[in-house]
Amino acid sequence: MLLFQTNMTNAVYHVFSRENTRRTKRAKALKNARKERFHEMIGEYRNIPDVESMERFVQHGNTSTLGHSENVAWISFLANEKLHLNADEKTLVEAALLHDFYLYDWHDTKSDRTVRKAHRHNHSDIACENAVERFEIPKKTQDAIRSHMWPVSIKKVPKSKEAAILCMADKYCAFVETIRMSKRLGLK
Ligand SMILES: [Fe+2]
Ligand SMILES: [Fe+2]
Secondary structure: OOOHHHHHHHHHHHHHHHHHHHHHHHHHHHHHHHHHHHHHHHHHHOOHHHHHHHOOOOOEOOEEHHHHHHHHHHHHHHHHHHOOOOOOHHHHHHHHOOOOOOOOHHHOOOHHHHHHHHHHHHHHHHHHHHHHHHHHHOOHHHHHOOOOOOOOOOOOOOHHHHHHHHHHHHHHEEEEEEEEOOOOOOOO
């Protein structure tokens, strides 16, 4: 009887253990596929000199503007998938990657309050104009970029699902980068 019970326990243990390994493998494969899809989406922009130039500008803490933009793109992409928000992936990732494509270091505006205030409200429009000029992005992507500073720019309200996700992801990343917790929380 004791031998029978031990054999049964071992058999059940093996079934569970095999199922766990299978689940872990499946989760890993999904995670890798997700990352690959994301890198494919941002890949076409990564070698463009103007996009690369954002690496030279500091955004928050020790994160560059390019690092911040990739963080916002990644969090937007992840939130869309994990929360089943069904936003258009291409619009979302493109808008997130280019939302701060204003191409200067905003710290240079720090010494002058008026210039700094102007940057806060205008940089989304400058980023959008730069993106349109270089990439001819569609209207929906443009609107998402222009409204990413809501509610700081109170009149530029996000009007699409993509714009709302980008707006939230931007706030989250700015906070995490400012307190220098990016690495711990899976950001750049
Ligand atoms: Fe911004
Ligand atoms: Fe931003």
